[in-house]
Amino acid sequence: MKKLSTQPKNGLHGQLAVPGDKSISHRVLILGAVSHGTTTVHHFLTAADCLSTLTALRALGVPIEQAGSTVQVTGRGWHGLTAAKQSLDLGNAGTGTRLLAGLLAGQSFDSTLIGDASLSQRPMQRVATPLAALGAQIDLSAGHLPMRIHGQNLHATHVQMTVASAQVKSALILAALQADGPSTIMETLPTRDHTERLVRAFGGDVQTAGDQRTVTVQPRPQLHGQTLTIPGDMSSAAFFMTAAAIVPHSQVTLTDVGLNPTRTGLLQILQRMGGQVTVTPQVNPGEPLGTVTVTASQLRPITLTASDIPAVIDELPLVALLAATANGVSRITGAEELRYKETDRIATIVAELRKLGVNITALSDGFVIDGRSPWHVVDSQLASHGDHRIGMMLAIAALRVSTPLQLTDAGAVDISYPTFFDDLAQLLPAKAVLA
Ligand SMILES: O=C(O)C1=C[C@@H](OP(=O)(O)O)[C@@H](O)[C@H](O)C1
Ligand SMILES: C=C(OP(=O)(O)O)C(=O)O
Numbered sequence: 001m002k003k004l005s006t007q008p009k010n011g012l013h014g015q016l017a018v019p020g021d022k023s024i025s026h027r028v029l030i031l032g033a034v035s036h037g038t039t040t041v042h043h044f045l046t047a048a049d050c051l052s053t054l055t056a057l058r059a060l061g062v063p064i065e066q067a068g069s070t071v072q073v074t075g076r077g078w079h080g081l082t083a084a085k086q087s088l089d090l091g092n093a094g095t096g097t098r099l100l101a102g103l104l105a106g107q108s109f110d111s112t113l114i115g116d117a118s119l120s121q122r123p124m125q126r127v128a129t130p131l132a133a134l135g136a137q138i139d140l141s142a143g144h145l146p147m148r149i150h151g152q153n154l155h156a157t158h159v160q161m162t163v164a165s166a167q168v169k170s171a172l173i174l175a176a177l178q179a180d181g182p183s184t185i186m187e188t189l190p191t192r193d194h195t196e197r198l199v200r201a202f203g204g205d206v207q208t209a210g211d212q213r214t215v216t217v218q219p220r221p222q223l224h225g226q227t228l229t230i231p232g233d234m235s236s237a238a239f240f241m242t243a244a245a246i247v248p249h250s251q252v253t254l255t256d257v258g259l260n261p262t263r264t265g266l267l268q269i270l271q272r273m274g275g276q277v278t279v280t281p282q283v284n285p286g287e288p289l290g291t292v293t294v295t296a297s298q299l300r301p302i303t304l305t306a307s308d309i310p311a312v313i314d315e316l317p318l319v320a321l322l323a324a325t326a327n328g329v330s331r332i333t334g335a336e337e338l339r340y341k342e343t344d345r346i347a348t349i350v351a352e353l354r355k356l357g358v359n360i361t362a363l364s365d366g367f368v369i370d371g372r373s374p375w376h377v378v379d380s381q382l383a384s385h386g387d388h389r390i391g392m393m394l395a396i397a398a399l400r401v402s403t404p405l406q407l408t409d410a411g412a413v414d415i416s417y418p419t420f421f422d423d424l425a426q427l428l429p430a431k432a433v434l435a
Helices: 022-033 048-059 094-105 125-132 166-176 194-201 234-246 265-272 310-323 336-340 345-354 388-400 410-415 420-426
Strands: 002-004 013-016 038-042 064-067 070-074 110-114 137-141 144-150 158-160 183-186 206-209 214-217 227-229 251-258 276-282 289-295 329-332 359-363 366-370 381-383 405-408
Touching: 002 388, 013 420, 022 038, 022 048, 022 070, 022 094, 022 166, 022 194, 048 064, 048 094, 048 410, 094 110, 094 125, 094 137, 094 144, 094 166, 125 137, 125 166, 166 183, 166 194, 166 214, 194 206, 234 251, 234 265, 234 289, 234 310, 234 388, 234 420, 265 276, 265 310, 310 329, 310 336, 310 345, 310 366, 310 388, 336 345, 345 359, 345 366, 345 381, 345 388, 381 388, 388 405, 388 410, 388 420, 410 420
Parallel strands: 013 251, 038 227, 158 183, 381 405
Antiparallel strands: 002 405, 038 070, 064 070, 110 144, 137 144, 183 214, 206 214, 251 289, 276 289, 329 366, 359 366
């Protein structure tokens, strides 16, 4: 049980560089593994999810050295991976699981992917079905893990995606890179494009065209190991941006944070809500990067629909929190995907914010929040439900409350942000920091 910090009288202040991007960290390991030569990664995210992917790749015969946040991958090429002796345990990592499904579908050996209780409840048919269009042979257990992948020669195809998911798209790209001709993948809505950018950086040819984003993948490129520095994770920085926006008298600056436009939904939402946000981009090859400063202000309500969701999917718990402080009714729809994350995030957001007296109602695909209702603590025992993003959102919510609150299963933050509580403490006055 962790004691959460209560509202700091003078707000949060300071400057922070958050750890490396989770999505990019997974992808760099995988692309480094199938490249020729060495890939050196700086500012790698050493959180449980990315370490699950790292461990899985080692079990597939890829030498990987890790010293703090610097990782060195010795590339084995597309044909140099070897069958793992045991099932690959991806722990809590949806991204690692789905991306590896795409990679392993085209290998010359069989693999089995397993995960923890949460990952074992998450839908995997969404990746198995479109991969089958390339000739992949994947067996699931009623649509879930364990996933048995029978490595095959894959065939070029055209795939129309049915779910807005960068994980599914990336699995398809990794499979299409091993196919016998060019493939095209059509998205329902644009999703994060880190895989596309990285494949190009490693020497491959993946092109994107059109509003509905058709991705064309040229097969069997020789990829070459790279040296790169991963930007700070927007999804981690988002906790402190939200804290700065909703805790009176705050001003917080996040440096070296990733500004890929497929990830910056929260910045636009904050601006639309009347938040005070200053963005200073820096010149950086590959992935956009910059500094963001957020200052506290009274927020307005917002309406979000399906097309707004992919660029803010992991920050929607924070959007709920922002809306809970706004001077009107916010409505978020088109976000059914939240039900398929580490927890059913619509259910866990609603259950936990209600403990603070927030006027929030669940919809099948989102929620309605009346920020005009005053908060009052109904239950001081908040629960992460084992979901890292819910736990961190609640720690930020606690900064709007003067009653001491506790958080169960706070260790869930290790999934994406092991130093979250230390970094938060840096922005708080010393006496506000609790054990
Ligand atoms: O591709 C990725 O790195 C991710 C894509 C998103 O999932 P979906 O593809 O399921 O939307 C996101 O929620 C996840 O945290 C990371
Ligand atoms: C949904 C998430 O991750 P994953 O799907 O990789 O488990 C997340 O980090 O919020």
